[in-house]
Amino acid sequence: MKIKKRQKKYGFFHSVFLSLLMAHPVGADRLLIPMDLEQANHLKAYGIAYWTLQRNLDVEWLLNYRGGAFMMDAVDAIGRECRLRDVTFLRISEVQAARIYAEMESGNMDPIRLEKAPKIAVYTPPNKQPWDDAVTLALTYAEIPYDTLWDEQVLTGKLAEYDWLHLHHEDFTGQYGKFYKSHGNQLWYRQQQAQFEALAHRLGFSKVSVEKGAVARAIFNYIQNGGFLFAMCSATDTFDIALAAWGVDIVDSVYDGDPSDPQAQEKLDFSRTVAFKNFRLITDPMVYEFSDIDVSPTEMGQIHGPEADAFTLFEFSAKYDPVPTMLTQNHVPVVRGFLGQTTAFHKSQIKKSVTVLGQVTGTDQIKYIHGNVGRGTFTYLAGHDPEDYQHFVGDPPTQLALRKHSPGYRLILNNILFPAAKKQKRKT
Numbered sequence: 001m002k003i004k005k006r007q008k009k010y011g012f013f014h015s016v017f018l019s020l021l022m023a024h025p026v027g028a029d030r031l032l033i034p035m036d037l038e039q040a041n042h043l044k045a046y047g048i049a050y051w052t053l054q055r056n057l058d059v060e061w062l063l064n065y066r067g068g069a070f071m072m073d074a075v076d077a078i079g080r081e082c083r084l085r086d087v088t089f090l091r092i093s094e095v096q097a098a099r100i101y102a103e104m105e106s107g108n109m110d111p112i113r114l115e116k117a118p119k120i121a122v123y124t125p126p127n128k129q130p131w132d133d134a135v136t137l138a139l140t141y142a143e144i145p146y147d148t149l150w151d152e153q154v155l156t157g158k159l160a161e162y163d164w165l166h167l168h169h170e171d172f173t174g175q176y177g178k179f180y181k182s183h184g185n186q187l188w189y190r191q192q193q194a195q196f197e198a199l200a201h202r203l204g205f206s207k208v209s210v211e212k213g214a215v216a217r218a219i220f221n222y223i224q225n226g227g228f229l230f231a232m233c234s235a236t237d238t239f240d241i242a243l244a245a246w247g248v249d250i251v252d253s254v255y256d257g258d259p260s261d262p263q264a265q266e267k268l269d270f271s272r273t274v275a276f277k278n279f280r281l282i283t284d285p286m287v288y289e290f291s292d293i294d295v296s297p298t299e300m301g302q303i304h305g306p307e308a309d310a311f312t313l314f315e316f317s318a319k320y321d322p323v324p325t326m327l328t329q330n331h332v333p334v335v336r337g338f339l340g341q342t343t344a345f346h347k348s349q350i351k352k353s354v355t356v357l358g359q360v361t362g363t364d365q366i367k368y369i370h371g372n373v374g375r376g377t378f379t380y381l382a383g384h385d386p387e388d389y390q391h392f393v394g395d396p397p398t399q400l401a402l403r404k405h406s407p408g409y410r411l412i413l414n415n416i417l418f419p420a421a422k423k424q425k426r427k428t
Helices: 002-023 042-054 076-084 094-105 134-142 151-155 187-202 208-224 234-244 322-327 407-420
Strands: 030-033 059-063 069-073 090-092 110-114 120-123 147-149 164-167 228-232 311-313 355-359 365-373 376-381 421-423
Touching: 030 042, 030 076, 030 094, 042 059, 042 069, 042 076, 042 134, 042 407, 059 322, 090 094, 094 110, 110 322, 120 134, 134 228, 134 407, 151 208, 164 208, 164 234, 164 407, 187 208, 208 228, 208 234, 208 365, 208 376, 228 234, 228 407, 311 365, 322 355, 322 365, 322 407, 376 407, 407 421
Parallel strands: 120 147, 120 164, 164 228, 228 376
Antiparallel strands: 030 069, 030 090, 059 069, 059 110, 110 421, 311 355, 355 365, 365 376
């Protein structure tokens, strides 16, 4: 009996030893996922980093090293997942890892530890169409899970359950995207207006613009309390406009049945906004603009094309400015331009406290910005879809399997991982 017990005990420890040996193979202690031009699928690589964090394994983000490479323990399951998703990876020894740290120490590079998979929410209406949101396309392709929220969930405090929130081309001013001139007679527009009005009344608001203003303030409080906000397209400027115009009617009668306040411009309070200042409203319902924050294609003079409208990512100190460095990680320094309901921001309307991350060289057109609000942060990327230069309502969704190296979509996914980061002391 004693011998059998010893054999059973030995067999248990032997199986544990073998499993550990398989998880951490001898001579290959680290797994490196390069993010430079040698990467087979840049977008899926972010999904691998997130998948690893979901399993309570730390990931190091090597800022400015090989395009913002990822490094983690050489667990066999991670390698298998990389192969399944066609993500390039290398198995390296501790000696090779030490050489990487030494190289990073001597240049504008630094490791950042990612410790927890952020819980992600996307603010999107129930009737969202496939062409509506580049971020949901990116999350789906990268195989990163997310939940969707709409006004009722935001107003009842559900945001507190999430680390990161995305807004896309939503209109927080209550003007239905200012599509009245181009699409006001179309069925989808009329149905959306009826749905929004019914929801506002059910939630106890007199009209949609008042309800959307309350949603904007709830999101502002979420950021102040430590939330991470990422917004694109018209959600960027309409969010700030709604904050500045709280309690002021800026909506024309074609949207809500009563005229806007004739003194609306003078009543704006820019101290309540997060990114923009001193902007002027455009209240004419026949003009497809909310304010002069946006650099519209009409203002640019003509539709130039993605190469002519390309913007340059600024370089930051990885050791002393890790946050903007994380947000600008890429395998190229220049990103092709893309239009949107909000295409770019006029530099003169951006607050001094905001960090500019990307700009169209030789112009005042700012494409990518970041800032702090209380204990949280916001990041704005202007434009609708980084791989669809001039996007129209009804266009088919972008096929990211054909755009797996997209620098613009990498900016979106940088923001996904950003909340997981914690600054660490560099290893020696």
